[in-house]
Amino acid sequence: MSHEDSDIPHPLQVSVVGAGIGGLATAIALRRNGHLVQVFETSENKTEIGAGIGVQVNALRVLEHLGVRRENLKGVSYDGITSFDAVSGEGVARRWLLPEMDQGRSLLCHRKDVHDELMRLALGEGEGPPVQLHLGHKVIDCKPEDTTLTLKSGEIIQADLIIGADGLHSTIRTNVLGREVTAPPSGLSCFRTLLDSSKLKDVDGAWLTEGLSGMKGINFIGKEYRLAVAYPCRNGTLINVNAIYTDPRQDDKDWSSVGTTEEYLQTYHGFNAKFLSVFGLAESPILKWQLRVLPVLDTWIHGCVVLIGDAAHATLPTLGQGAALAVEEAGTLGCLLPFGTRKEDIASRLEAYQTLRKPRGDYVNREALEQAIEPSKRALYFRSREVQDYLLRHDAIKDAQEFYEKHFSKA
Numbered sequence: 392m393s394h395e396d397s398d399i400p401h402p403l404q405v406s407v408v409g410a411g412i413g414g415l416a417t418a419i420a421l422r423r424n425g426h427l428v429q430v431f432e433t434s435e436n437k438t439e440i441g442a443g444i445g446v447q448v449n450a451l452r453v454l455e456h457l458g459v460r461r462e463n464l465k466g467v468s469y470d471g472i473t474s475f476d477a478v479s480g481e482g483v484a485r486r487w488l489l490p491e492m493d494q495g496r497s498l499l500c501h502r503k504d505v506h507d508e509l510m511r512l513a514l515g516e517g518e519g520p521p522v523q524l525h526l527g528h529k530v531i532d533c534k535p536e537d538t539t540l541t542l543k544s545g546e547i548i549q550a551d552l553i554i555g556a557d558g559l560h561s562t563i564r565t566n567v568l569g570r571e572v573t574a575p576p577s578g579l580s581c582f583r584t585l586l587d588s589s590k591l592k593d594v595d596g597a598w599l600t601e602g603l604s605g606m607k608g609i610n611f612i613g614k615e616y617r618l619a620v621a622y623p624c625r626n627g628t629l630i631n632v633n634a635i636y637t638d639p640r641q642d643d644k645d646w647s648s649v650g651t652t653e654e655y656l657q658t659y660h661g662f663n664a665k666f667l668s669v670f671g672l673a674e675s676p677i678l679k680w681q682l683r684v685l686p687v688l689d690t691w692i693h694g695c696v697v698l699i700g701d702a703a704h705a706t707l708p709t710l711g712q713g714a715a716l717a718v719e720e721a722g723t724l725g726c727l728l729p730f731g732t733r734k735e736d737i738a739s740r741l742e743a744y745q746t747l748r749k750p751r752g753d754y755v756n757r758e759a760l761e762q763a764i765e766p767s768k769r770a771l772y773f774r775s776r777e778v779q780d781y782l783l784r785h786d787a788i789k790d791a792q793e794f795y796e797k798h799f800s801k802a
């Protein structure tokens with residue numbers, strides 16, 4: 392007897408494109424519901440790039456719901472930000488503005504530690520069938536009309552549901568929208584480096600380790616945008632440093648590359664010596680990224696195909712919420728697609744996903760850009776209780792469960 396002939400609930404066949412934080416988190420959420428999940432990933436040996444990530448409380452809430460063990464993230468407590476003037480070296484510490492929210496809830500992590508924990512939950516033992524991860528499997532096309540993917544090898548993969556978690560340069564986005572929408576260069580680039588914190592004893596690094604546990608932002612007030620963000624991760628053994636700067640030399644092809652030390656240190660010319668002594672410790676490779684912002688999309692869904700994460704709303708890292716949104720979206724899909732969801736229900740569940748998620752994704756997309764380019768809004772996130780309320784207090788699981796109960800529950 393085929394599934395279609397039976398009223399017995401059965402698992403959905405789900406294809407996820409991309410094994411980044413968003414794709415893996417979605418794979419975990421759906422596997423735990425008992426669905427059969429395959430993930431297709433271009434890279435032969437997928438890991439996250441060597442850089443840090445702030446996992447704010449709204450993302451941690453969902454990650455813990457998905458089974459993430461906090462200790463496995465090896466995070467450092469993210470209690471707020473200390474903003475320094477790049478020239479004078481003077482700093483002002485700002486805690487998160489939500490006093491009733493426990494301090495120490497948000498974490499600063501190494502991306503690989505977050506990714507490794509998601510891999511464990513996707514592929515290892517646990518609730519539901521383990522996810523099948525296909526590395527070295529690039530997806531070159533998707534047909535929303537018949538819910539199929541075409542791999543570079545020519546193989547066609549049929550599914551009940553396709554998740555486009557294929558990041559900034561998404562292929563699935565083109566198929567969902569029926570036209571190509573690319574993310575133009577923003578005029579800002581970013582160096583991303585890591586350094587071994589044991590080396591701090593050799594330099595003037597007290598500004599980094601003392602005071603409020605959290606991010607250190609170093610602003611250069613001038614015509615051009617120059618901001619360094621430094622913070623510890625991996626239980627304090629590594630320091631992540633991002634340097635964001637105005638970069639007039641952006642062409643469409645070379646959006647990520649390895650920068651030279653000279654080029655990297657040049658972005659800090661004029662900074663106080665105490666900062667330069669730390670930044671000079673950066674280890675190779677020094678990764679250089681153009682920061683790109685996707686225009687707000689008309690839709691994230693088409694039939695039984697849905698976009699999540701950077702594929703839907705890639706933006707600047709000003710709010711540190713890109714991966715957090717992808718995780719929230721994964722949690723939402725998990726709540727809306729429980730075991731027993733029928734194929735014919737999927738499209739309406741994806742519409743519910745879009746209703747719940749798109750306004751928030753579009754808000755972060757726009758707000759992150761504005762808080763970088765409008766001088767009056769610079770670093771507003773850390774001064775505005777309203778913005779923090781909206782971003783940090785959000786409980787994606789609770790909202791999606793309530794929506795499901797109201798609109799889809801038969802009870």
Ligand SMILES: Cc1cc2nc3c(=O)[nH]c(=O)nc-3n(C[C@H](O)[C@H](O)[C@H](O)COP(=O)(O)OP(=O)(O)OC[C@H]3O[C@@H](n4cnc5c(N)ncnc54)[C@H](O)[C@@H]3O)c2cc1C
Pocket residue numbers: 408409410411412413414431432433434437443444445446528529530531556557558559560561562581583633680699700701702707708711712713714715716717
């Ligand atoms: C400097 C910087 C700092 C940031 N800091 C933070 C922060 O502190 N907190 C935060 O929450 N976010 C932060 N972000 C944002 C965050 O990094 C991204 O939003 C997040 O990683 C996006 O995850 P994703 O899974 O959607 O996409 P990605 O991580 O880009 O994953 C996409 C995956 O899809 C694969 N893929 C692509 N095309 C195909 C294809 N055709 N077939 C198969 N596989 C494919 C890719 O190889 C990749 O593995 C930061 C971003 C930057 C640039």
